[in-house]
Amino acid sequence: MSQELNLEPYLELYNEVMASIRPKTFPFGVKFYDNLEERPPRVMRPPTPMNVCQATALTRYHGRLMYFTLEDMACIIGAVAVGMMEPPENMRSGKIAAMLHADLESARRFTDLVPRIPPGKVKAIASAPLDRLTFEPDIVVIYGNTSQAMRIVQAYLWKRGGRANFSTGGEYSLCADTLANTYNTQDLSLAIPCFGDRKTAMAQDDELTVSFPVALIPEILEGLRGTAQTAAYPTPFDIGFPQMPDYTLTEWAVAFRQQQRKVSVERTTRNTK
Numbered sequence: 001m002s003q004e005l006n007l008e009p010y011l012e013l014y015n016e017v018m019a020s021i022r023p024k025t026f027p028f029g030v031k032f033y034d035n036l037e038e039r040p041p042r043v044m045r046p047p048t049p050m051n052v053c054q055a056t057a058l059t060r061y062h063g064r065l066m067y068f069t070l071e072d073m074a075c076i077i078g079a080v081a082v083g084m085m086e087p088p089e090n091m092r093s094g095k096i097a098a099m100l101h102a103d104l105e106s107a108r109r110f111t112d113l114v115p116r117i118p119p120g121k122v123k124a125i126a127s128a129p130l131d132r133l134t135f136e137p138d139i140v141v142i143y144g145n146t147s148q149a150m151r152i153v154q155a156y157l158w159k160r161g162g163r164a165n166f167s168t169g170g171e172y173s174l175c176a177d178t179l180a181n182t183y184n185t186q187d188l189s190l191a192i193p194c195f196g197d198r199k200t201a202m203a204q205d206d207e208l209t210v211s212f213p214v215a216l217i218p219e220i221l222e223g224l225r226g227t228a229q230t231a232a233y234p235t236p237f238d239i240g241f242p243q244m245p246d247y248t249l250t251e252w253a254v255a256f257r258q259q260q261r262k263v264s265v266e267r268t269t270r271n272t273k
Contacts, residue, residue, distance in 0.1 A: 007133050009217050013140065014130035020224055021148040021233045024204075025060040026129035029137025029214070030179060032083070032117070033124040036069060040126050040135035043067035052078035053174040053193075056127045057201035060143060065128040075196065081176035082125060083117030083183075100171060114172050115181040125179075139182045141174075141211045149190065149208040151233055155223025156188050156212070166190035173197050178211045188212040 010029060017027050031040075043065040046055050051074050058064040073079040076096060080087045090096045094108030101107035126135055142152060153164045168177055168191060177191035189211045193203035212220065246254050 005133070005136055007136070009214070010130045010133055010137065010140075013217050013221060016221055016224055017130075017142065020228060021144060021151045023142055023144040023148055025143050026063055026131075027140060027142045028056065028059045028127050028129050029133055029135075030056070030139050030141060031126045031135050031137045032122045032183060033126070034121060036123050039067060039124070040065070040128075042134050043126055043128070046072045049074035051075040051175075051196060051200055052082060052125075052179065053197040053201035053203070055125075056141070056174060057203075059127040059129060060141075061202065063129050063132060065126070065132060065134060067124060067126045069124045075175070077111075077114065077172050078175035080119070081114060081116045081172060081180045083119055083122035083180070086119045087111075087116075097171065110169055110171075114169065115176045115184060117180050117183050137214055139179070139211055139213050140217070141178060141209060143193075143203070143207050143209050145206045146208060147233060147235055149210050151224065151227070151231060152210040152212075152220065153188070153190070154227045154231055155220045156216070158223030158226045159219065164188055164190065168192050170194060171196070174201070174203075174209065178209045182211040182213060186213045186215070188216065 014027055017023065044067065046066070046068055049072060050068070054074075055066045055068050055072070059066050070079055070084040073084060076088060076091060079085045080091060091111050092108075094101070094104050094106075094111050097107040097111050098104055101110060128134065128137075130140065142148075144152070156164055166177075166189060170192065171194045173191040173194040174197050178189055181191075182189045191209045191211075193207055193209065197203040241257065241260070242249075246257070249257070
């Protein structure tokens with residue numbers, strides 16, 4: 001099976017991401033299966049029921065190739081978000097999110113808007129680092145700090161322009177805001193890791209998630225390379241007069257720069273006499 005796969009685009013993206021923005025954990029691919037008959041080689045099932053973010057944490061931290069179904073799910077919201085089950089009554093009523101809301105109605109309004117793949121559409125999910133894939137993924141997920149996430153957004157906008165928008169509720173980030181939202185929109189998604197991702201799956205205080213469908217890989221690659229000279233990572237500190245082109249500065253800032261250049265020329269002239 002693996003011999004028939006074209007994994008070059010994913011390896012190229014992996015190499016570019018690791019060389020240019022250097023995230024702390026593996027960028028990984030995710031595939032959604034609509035049946036239980038297909039199963040990629042060399043994957044492992046979770047050893048206990050797990051949250052979606054826990055299974056993918058084994059991928060991004062340890063390089064494990066994971067495969068999980070509804071039977072492997074611990075979190076109701078996660079299973080609903082990735083399309084493996086119908087929302088039960090405690091989710092429809094908002095009760096499942098009541099601990100983070102003033103009353104049941106505000107909790108219900110929150111759970112109503114949680115991104116989710118239509119129930120029953122997904123039977124299984126596989127995840128693997130981009131350089132170890134044994135399947136062709138549907139989406140790519142990268143955890144990174146705000147500067148690394150910025151670089152992916154800049155790459156995304158390199159040719160298309162405009163702005164990247166994202167929506168969050170501060171909860172259900174990897175399963176809903178990342179996987180489900182990217183699956184549904186077939187577009188780039190940004191997410192803030194939720195309490196569950198932090199507490200049970202080791203998401204760090206400085207991390208965001210950026211995800212996009214694999215169809216955007218050529219665009220992201222071109223954008224990363226096209227913006228690399230202007231927006232290098234790590235971002236060099238520039239304390240003092242900002243080293244920016246004149247056309248980006250106010251007229252008084254340009255005048256200050258011209259004056260500084262004049263003083264520098266005069267000083268050099270004096271020193272060479």
